[in-house]
Amino acid sequence: MCQGVVVLRGEWTLRALSPELRRMRQLLDQARSVASWDLGGVSRLDNFGAQLLWRHWRQARPGRLSAAPELLRVIEAVEALGAARLPTRPRHWLAPIHTLGDPLLGLMxxxxxxxxxxxxxxxxxxxxxxxxxxxxxxxxxxxxxxxxxxxxxxxxxxxxxxxxxxxxxxxxxxxxxxxxxxxxxxxxxxxxxxxxxxxxxxxxxxxxxxxxxxxxxxxxxxxxxxxxxxxxxxxxxxxxxxxxxxxxxxxxxxxxxxxxxxxxxxxxxxxxxxxxxxxxxxxxxxxxxxxxxxxxxxxxxxxxxxxxxxxxxxxxxxxxxxxxxxxxxxxxxxxxxxxxxxxxxxxxxxxxxxxxxxx
Amino acid sequence: MTVAAVELAGIVTRFGATVVHDGVDLSIPAGEVVTLVGGSGSGKTTLLREIVGLLTPSAGEVRLFGEPLLSGSRAEQVRRRRRFGMLFQQGALFSAFNVFDNIAFPLRELGCLTADEVHDAVMLKLAMVELQPEHGLRMPAELSGGMIKRVALARALALEPELLLLDEPTAGLDPDRSAAFVRLIRALQSQLGLTVVLVTHDLDTLAALSSRVAVLAERRILACDALDRIIELDHPFVERFFRTETSRRAMARGLESI
Structure with a gap:
């Protein structure tokens, strides 16, 4: 783990971030291994901002995190979601035959x-x-x-x-x-x-x-x-x-x-x-x-x-x-x-x- | 001093010879939950549509977040529109998309999010409206009335709006689901610090949600104040709407449910 502290400031909302999102992702990537995060200067954090941070923290809280209680609540909501994923429908092994047969049956x-x-x-x-x-x-x-x-x-x-x-x-x-x-x-x-x-x-x-x-x-x-x-x-x-x-x-x-x-x-x-x-x-x-x-x-x-x-x-x-x-x-x-x-x-x-x- | 989230000044609406609004003035401070009430045909939904710019008033000005709704370049107007979300009465889900794609649609339209970010954001929104991930694969036609409202709410919240407009959010829901939906909106409102403007006939909903009530009658806003003070107003509409025995019971039930 690197030494040092990452200090975030300003608005961490979808609207404020979206114009500079690419650069923000890069900066966050560089700070990935830092264990200490200070969110004291963040004025607003919405769900999108919290999810962006969460993804760069690799779905785990950093070692030291200081933030206002209302920001922590937003982060907790993202944490509580866990790794929910949209289920995928598995492809049936007969699928190619279905692709051929379905139109024929449809015609009938x-x-x-x-x-x-x-x-x-x-x-x-x-x-x-x-x-x-x-x-x-x-x-x-x-x-x-x-x-x-x-x-x-x-x-x-x-x-x-x-x-x-x-x-x-x-x-x-x-x-x-x-x-x-x-x-x-x-x-x-x-x-x-x-x-x-x-x-x-x-x-x-x-x-x-x-x-x-x-x-x-x-x-x-x-x-x-x-x-x-x-x-x-x-x-x-x-x-x-x-x-x-x-x-x-x-x-x-x-x-x-x-x-x-x-x-x-x-x-x-x-x-x-x-x-x-x-x-x-x-x-x-x-x-x-x-x-x-x-x-x-x-x-x-x-x-x-x-x-x-x-x-x-x-x-x-x-x-x-x-x-x-x-x-x-x-x-x-x-x-x-x-x-x-x-x-x-x-x-x-x-x-x-x-x-x-x-x- | 904070700017009002919504400001209506001298709104006049005419449809042919009928005048629906004649000088509507209303200011909604950020963070408030304001309910618009009025008799049927008094132009509540029309006013809501004018706030989001679906209709242009015949005269007067709509200001959102301190700026006129239709000012600035096209890009600025689009940015302003992304600061509010609207829940339509019938949900208005895109029937050709499944639930996931419906909620993901406004996020993808931003053009700067990766597929993973969109996916995670949609999952969070689904969880916020108390739906399961597997509901994401359903088509709107396969949803019940209550679920349609929740998905529509999730879509309205997709862009993290500061202002949420709800048109009859609990119409067509049974009392139990309606109470659950009201609790959900309340929880989200306090969690996200939203400003909410809603139109409803449902006194349970009104009592449970609103921090202020705006009464639309005689083609203008009669008053906009806390519910207990509105009830005391001396006006035939208020008399009929709030002071009957059934209304009092409904409002008491609404206040109890929170």
């Missing part, structure tokens, strides 16, 4: 959850047929307005621009072959059968799907869903069903609307680029695009709408009461809805491969 849980939701809706629908007074008509109407009417502007804008771009790019190629007239076939089939439904689905999933998940999620965080349950009101009937019904109705209409506007955009572009008149375009369209394509588009719209609403509600009802879970589930809802829509679209493409395509 999601499918089971979706199936459960669908089954519950079917049961509720059957019940509502017996008790027609319970149909959530007002909620359905409100959702129809929110997801349908309010989405018209953005779907029209995006549809129009996509129509213009598709028509412009196709026109460049068709011109080279002198096959200008086929612009009607390409736009008609492409937009009505494929692009319209998928485009609207992506927009609606991003716009209404995320809103549904966030709404149900916040209702779970604030226990509003539990409040509904205690009043004997089924969350499936009151919250999920109107959303599914609204999208099942709104989506086909939005698909027709957006496809119409996209074809208008294509027509404008075709007229400027290829000199094909509106009248000729509209006259040719029914001949080259069989009406079956329109039915497929409407069916796709309804199915995609149901899928988006179900996925959104499934994730919304899974939200745990914290901010992280809310954001994670909203993201998962949008990404899964879009993926599911594209998968369903592939199923449609295979199932309807002989229908409505001129051979």
């Amino acid at each position: 849980a999601h499918f089971a959850g979706l199936l459960h939701l669908l089954g519950q809706l079917a049961i509720d629908l059957a019940y509502l047929c017996v008790r027609p007074g319970l149909w959530p008509i007002k909620e359905f109407s409100a959702n129809l307005y929110k997801t349908g009417v309010q989405a018209m502007a953005v779907t029209a804008l995006v549809g129009f621009l996509i129509g213009v771009v598709l028509s412009y790019l196709s026109a460049l190629q068709l011109k080279a072959f002198g096959a200008d007239i086929f612009i009607v076939n390409i736009l008609g089939l492409g937009i009505i059968r494929e692009l319209g439904p998928v485009l609207v689905s992506v927009l609606v999933a991003g716009r209404s799907g995320s809103a549904m998940t966030a709404q149900l999620g916040v209702m779970r965080v604030t226990e509003e869903i539990d409040a509904l349950a205690t009043m004997g009101i089924s969350r499936h009937v009151r919250l999920v069903l109107p959303k599914v019904m609204a999208l099942a109705v709104a989506m086909p209409l939005l698909v027709l609307w957006a496809s119409g506007v996209a074809i208008l955009g294509g027509m404008v572009s075709a007229r400027l680029q290829l000199g094909i008149g509106f009248g000729f375009f509209l006259q040719t369209l029914p001949g080259v695009v069989p009406i079956a394509n329109l039915y497929i588009a409407v069916a796709k719209g309804a199915v995609f709408g149901v899928v988006i609403a179900l996925v959104a509600c499934h994730f919304g009802l899974r939200v745990k009461p914290n901010t992280e879970s809310l954001s994670a589930n909203t993201t998962a809802s949008v990404v899964s809805a879009i993926t599911a829509v594209i998968l369903m679209d592939a199923v449609f493409a295979i199932a309807t491969r002989h229908i409505g395509v001129p051979l």
Whole structure:
């Protein structure tokens, strides 16, 4: 042990120390082996200051310590804490297998959850047929307005621009072959059968799907869903069903609307680029695009709408009461809805491969 | 002469056409425990939010530790904010962090502490609010109401504040836990020499904690004095609030519990 005394003075508080903390640590390190400490000149000592000293004393009081009684009380509080440590969760030896297996099991849980939701809706629908007074008509109407009417502007804008771009790019190629007239076939089939439904689905999933998940999620965080349950009101009937019904109705209409506007955009572009008149375009369209394509588009719209609403509600009802879970589930809802829509679209493409395509 | 920890001068608060405060003057000396009482809607929480700068009064000045709240450079304002801690009514814990990270958050934000120092400081704060180290791993959603308040208190104390503001510290706690929480705040206050400003409806808490009571009525501070002198005031609000039989019993219970 070194001879001599370490004399501390002034404020030993977090606020006073923090600007010079690095230098203080060094000075304390140098004084480590000194056995005699005089804290007589310390005007204030807070818990942080006491812990700093305690750490440099290596968790033991120095041989001689002189300090005012109120400072000693602070040091005693730190001493009494001892070596309390935050417990660490030991890593299980199966952890790598868990890392692989958990997402897979999670995926299966999601499918089971979706199936459960669908089954519950079917049961509720059957019940509502017996008790027609319970149909959530007002909620359905409100959702129809929110997801349908309010989405018209953005779907029209995006549809129009996509129509213009598709028509412009196709026109460049068709011109080279002198096959200008086929612009009607390409736009008609492409937009009505494929692009319209998928485009609207992506927009609606991003716009209404995320809103549904966030709404149900916040209702779970604030226990509003539990409040509904205690009043004997089924969350499936009151919250999920109107959303599914609204999208099942709104989506086909939005698909027709957006496809119409996209074809208008294509027509404008075709007229400027290829000199094909509106009248000729509209006259040719029914001949080259069989009406079956329109039915497929409407069916796709309804199915995609149901899928988006179900996925959104499934994730919304899974939200745990914290901010992280809310954001994670909203993201998962949008990404899964879009993926599911594209998968369903592939199923449609295979199932309807002989229908409505001129051979 | 010591500077007042909190000084309000001529505070006027308007929300649209409603005037909530009209010339509030209040001076809180360091080391005091002052309770703000007033009818519901009298703007107690609003006043508390104005003290910490979450709301700006329409007129008047808030001075903390002798300096105007919103003066000086950005760095000076941040330093001033670190001298007080606030306990929100619902706890306002960060729900994405566990208890340990919640308390460690303000310490890590300082940017000059090592991980070990942060760890030890958090452990001490947990011990101060009578929680176990293993509670540090829990998420806020897994805590009971009383534990949320304690963790929030530990977080408010993380930066070793000189001034502690408590918004309804015992609301939503059962009488037993509420008494325990009051004892805890009292012990910490005397140990750390804190200045405490609290808003409460709970007369047990009020009687047990306050060294002074400030009555907010008619859009201003009617009086700020020791509890026994406040009770004698001749004013309808004081009459209703303090002088009923139940109030007297609650205050007697509060004084007994300490």
